[in-house]
Amino acid sequence: MKLTKDQNDLLNGVYGEGAQLAMKIQVAIGESFGAEKMVPITRAHVALSNQDADLWLAEKLVKLGAKCRVSPTVNPGWCVPFFKEMEMGKKEDYEMMERTHEAYKKLGATLTYNCTPYIDTNVPNYGEIIAFSESSATPYANSVWGARSNREGANSALFAAITGYVPEYGLLLDENRKGTILVDVQADMKNDYCYHMLGMCGKKIGHGIPVFTGLPKHISPEALRNLGAQLNTSGAYDMYHIVGVTPEAPDLETAFGGKEPERKVVITNEDFDEVLDKISLEGNREIDFVMFGCPHFTLKECIYINNKINGRKLSKDMWILTSSHVKHVADLMGITDELKDAGAYIVPSTCPDQDIWSYLDGKIGLTESPKCAYYPQKRGINFVIRDLDTCIEGAITGRVK
Numbered sequence: 001m002k003l004t005k006d007q008n009d010l011l012n013g014v015y016g017e018g019a020q021l022a023m024k025i026q027v028a029i030g031e032s033f034g035a036e037k038m039v040p041i042t043r044a045h046v047a048l049s050n051q052d053a054d055l056w057l058a059e060k061l062v063k064l065g066a067k068c069r070v071s072p073t074v075n076p077g078w079c080v081p082f083f084k085e086m087e088m089g090k091k092e093d094y095e096m097m098e099r100t101h102e103a104y105k106k107l108g109a110t111l112t113y114n115c116t117p118y119i120d121t122n123v124p125n126y127g128e129i130i131a132f133s134e135s136s137a138t139p140y141a142n143s144v145w146g147a148r149s150n151r152e153g154a155n156s157a158l159f160a161a162i163t164g165y166v167p168e169y170g171l172l173l174d175e176n177r178k179g180t181i182l183v184d185v186q187a188d189m190k191n192d193y194c195y196h197m198l199g200m201c202g203k204k205i206g207h208g209i210p211v212f213t214g215l216p217k218h219i220s221p222e223a224l225r226n227l228g229a230q231l232n233t234s235g236a237y238d239m240y241h242i243v244g245v246t247p248e249a250p251d252l253e254t255a256f257g258g259k260e261p262e263r264k265v266v267i268t269n270e271d272f273d274e275v276l277d278k279i280s281l282e283g284n285r286e287i288d289f290v291m292f293g294c295p296h297f298t299l300k301e302c303i304y305i306n307n308k309i310n311g312r313k314l315s316k317d318m319w320i321l322t323s324s325h326v327k328h329v330a331d332l333m334g335i336t337d338e339l340k341d342a343g344a345y346i347v348p349s350t351c352p353d354q355d356i357w358s359y360l361d362g363k364i365g366l367t368e369s370p371k372c373a374y375y376p377q378k379r380g381i382n383f384v385i386r387d388l389d390t391c392i393e394g395a396i397t398g399r400v401k
């Protein structure tokens with residue numbers, strides 16, 4: 001690969017061993033994908049994790065003196081002050097999260113602990129070259145903002161943040177950003193939950209870049225967030241096109257780069273029913289708790305839930321996961337307290353895929369997000385999946401249809 005002087009200096013250790021290690025791995029990634037050069041990035045988002053291997057790497061980079069040139073926003077782990085106040089969690093859980101916090105602080109990360117940076121903390125402009133990891137973040141950045149990011153892993157995004165460069169391959173190049181599969185959506189897309197279901201049709205859609213047609217003219221940021229998150233739960237997608245939404249898809253012909261689609265797929269309500277049958281526990285049962293916010297909920301969704309509950313008391317705990325900045329505004333607006341009085345907790349900076357939730361082992365949850373249901377299964381926590389309104393009613397009655 002052809003490197004500039006600065007890139008060669010990074011590789012030769014002029015900027016320290018940490019940056020050298022990051023650059024070495026990035027060059028190897030670039031060479032394996034046939035990249036000819038490295039290009040500068042303007043933003044990064046790291047799907048930080050407090051699990052052993054990721055923490056080992058972050059601490060190793062700190063020891064080697066690495067510091068981010070481009071300060072990345074980071075994913076949630078879990079919020080230490082919140083769970084301390086709730087008197088939840090084990091000593092060893094706290095140690096891991098506190099060590100993670102310290103490591104990323106020393107690396108110079110922007111400690112947002114939020115998995116939807118593309119909505120309000122790290123929003124790229126059209127054409128920016130960036131390094132985003134996290135399932136919903138990469139497709140949103142590419143498909144909604146028209147920025148350019150490959151589907152980075154947590155570690156490769158961190159390396160990019162440290163060196164300030166990414167190898168130029170894949171979605172950074174015009175020719176790889178065209179649609180390949182025509183997806184004609186004939187299902188009723190009546191609310192944001194339907195985009196969770198559409199995203200879960202990855203098996204039927206297959207490998208490639210989908211171009212969705214048949215969707216409503218106006219699609220909310222929350223719906224687009226849901227679509228990207230679930231496309232990467234049911235499959236692996238770094239980009240899609242929606243005509244009239246994706247900047248590079250003003251019309252179908254442009255979306256496909258003037259070529260014929262390789263495949264045509266039709267998605268119907270029956271597909272949604274089939275998907276739901278596979279991923280959700282059966283309904284008509286009691287539930288133990290309700291969880292929302294995977295990916296993190298927006299302020300609009302917190303307000304919506306509060307208005308729907310409308311002062312009624314919940315019979316089951318409701319956990320609403322969001323960013324610390326959304327919680328801050330909800331606090332100021334009095335929404336956090338109103339929800340707490342009802343029995344619902346706005347939880348900042350936290351992900352469902354965390355051992356802190358182990359106390360729910362063996363319990364049955366209710367959620368609107370297939371991704372929320374997917375990860376906690378390994379901890380013995382299983383979910384019924386329904387739309388948002390049904391979940392809110394379930395928290396009130398303690399049962400789900």
Ligand code: F3S
Nearest residue numbers: 115294295351352353
């Ligand atoms: Fe976000 Fe964690 Fe879900 S990172 S998308 S809350 S699994």
